[in-house]
Amino acid sequence: MSAVCPECEAAVEVENLIVGEITFCPDCNAELEVLNVEHPEVALAPEVEEDWGE
Amino acid sequence: MSRVRVAIVGGSGYTGGELIRLLLFHPMVEISQVASGSQAGHFVHSAHPNLRKISTLRFCHPDDLTTCDVLFLCLPHGVSSGEIERYRTLAPRVIDLSGDFRLRTPDLYRRWYGHEHPAPELLSEAVYGLPELHRAELPEAALVSGTGCMATTSILGLAPLYRAGVVNQSIPLVLEAKVGSSAAGAKAGPSSHHPDRSGAVRSFEPTGHRHTAELIQELGQFEGGELQQMVAFSATAVEMVRGILVTAHVFLNENLEEKAIWRIFREAYQREPFVRLVKERNGVYRYPEPKILSGSNYCDVGFEVDREQQRVVVIAALDNLMKGAAGNGVQALNCMFGWDESLGLTFPGLHPV
Ligand SMILES: [Zn+2]
Numbered sequence: 001m002s003a004v005c006p007e008c009e010a011a012v013e014v015e016n017l018i019v020g021e022i023t024f025c026p027d028c029n030a031e032l033e034v035l036n037v038e039h040p041e042v043a044l045a046p047e048v049e050e051d052w053g054e
Numbered sequence: 055m056s057r058v059r060v061a062i063v064g065g066s067g068y069t070g071g072e073l074i075r076l077l078l079f080h081p082m083v084e085i086s087q088v089a090s091g092s093q094a095g096h097f098v099h100s101a102h103p104n105l106r107k108i109s110t111l112r113f114c115h116p117d118d119l120t121t122c123d124v125l126f127l128c129l130p131h132g133v134s135s136g137e138i139e140r141y142r143t144l145a146p147r148v149i150d151l152s153g154d155f156r157l158r159t160p161d162l163y164r165r166w167y168g169h170e171h172p173a174p175e176l177l178s179e180a181v182y183g184l185p186e187l188h189r190a191e192l193p194e195a196a197l198v199s200g201t202g203c204m205a206t207t208s209i210l211g212l213a214p215l216y217r218a219g220v221v222n223q224s225i226p227l228v229l230e231a232k233v234g235s236s237a238a239g240a241k242a243g244p245s246s247h248h249p250d251r252s253g254a255v256r257s258f259e260p261t262g263h264r265h266t267a268e269l270i271q272e273l274g275q276f277e278g279g280e281l282q283q284m285v286a287f288s289a290t291a292v293e294m295v296r297g298i299l300v301t302a303h304v305f306l307n308e309n310l311e312e313k314a315i316w317r318i319f320r321e322a323y324q325r326e327p328f329v330r331l332v333k334e335r336n337g338v339y340r341y342p343e344p345k346i347l348s349g350s351n352y353c354d355v356g357f358e359v360d361r362e363q364q365r366v367v368v369i370a371a372l373d374n375l376m377k378g379a380a381g382n383g384v385q386a387l388n389c390m391f392g393w394d395e396s397l398g399l400t401f402p403g404l405h406p407v
């Protein structure tokens with residue numbers, strides 16, 4: 001069983017992780033925080049916005 | 055098992071050189087002859103110096119071609135269709151990488167090429183050699199066309215949305231391709247003179263590019279005919295040797311969220327060996343970029359959703375000589391013979407490059 005990326009719905013493996021650990025989505029590379037391992041769940045980790053403008 | 059004997063006509067150009075490079079390392083293929091009208095008698099590595107010490111093949115004259123299992127034609131547009139009958143006597147299966155057999159109807163050909171097709175009876179027989187859309191037809195095909203480099207990039211980027219039926223076709227499809235200098239071929243001309251070409255960002259075909267016809271044909275097939283939507287395609291030459299980047303603007307017939315678009319693209323490409331979805335939230339290479347695809351057979355496809363405008367910007371990239379020409383031709387060959395599609399095509403590209 002894997003978690004679902006809240007950004008792109010990719011399957012995210014959390015098997016060898018612990019709650020609170022940071023992982024990344026294999027498809028969209030979103031930074032994710034592990035919320036639950038038994039019932040796999042992840043959430044977007046808070047991000048520092050990069051400035052690509054100007 | 056004996057190897058399939060493949061000959062190449064027009065082997066001194068860039069596409070021919072890439073084909074030779076790929077086929078020399080293909081486990082199921084033996085190159086029987088490489089023909090060139092201008093280079094006959096010379097070593098293949100005199101035209102393609104990257105092949106030094108790899109092959110001692112010499113170019114033969116096209117008149118000296120003998121029979122083989124598969125004949126690749128890498129001739130300038132308009133040449134192979136005039137001599138196609140002779141070439142078809144040399145091999146039971148022909149793959150023509152020029153533009154001559156890409157379109158299925160004489161009418162579409164006339165509209166975009168401006169003259170009658172010299173062998174119109176063959177147009178309905180030929181298979182458009184893009185495995186992602188015509189894989190099932192390739193094992194039986196005797197005449198397979200190559201695919202336009204900018205058309206391939208655009209079609210692979212857009213086909214999932216058209217197949218899913220989410221495109222609002224009352225609004226024109228607007229797209230632009232940025233293309234490197236090798237797409238113009240190995241023959242030099244005033245426009246490729248270094249002081250003029252170097253550093254250029256040159257709009258060279260803002261309207262009327264022939265590859266548009268391939269989009270009309272291939273994106274229209276999901277509705278059983280030619281695309282009725284207006285297609286506004288422009289081509290721009292930029293400072294690269296290899297590579298194409300297409301940016302396309304598609305307006306949707308419903309206001310889909312980003313995840314729904316992800317679903318459409320993932321469904322289309324998760325099992326494709328050479329199409330990768332590239333849309334990342336972090337890092338430098340967030341969207342497809344041709345720079346890292348040089349020499350590889352991948353087409354990278356990404357997108358961004360503008361919900362306010364109900365618009366998807368599709369971004370697609372490939373190496374015009376590889377997935378846009380020779381690499382795609384080898385992939386089609388693999389399909390024709392029922393081999394693993396990635397045979398001879400496993401080079402992942404370089405980084406940095
Ligand atoms: Zn994701």
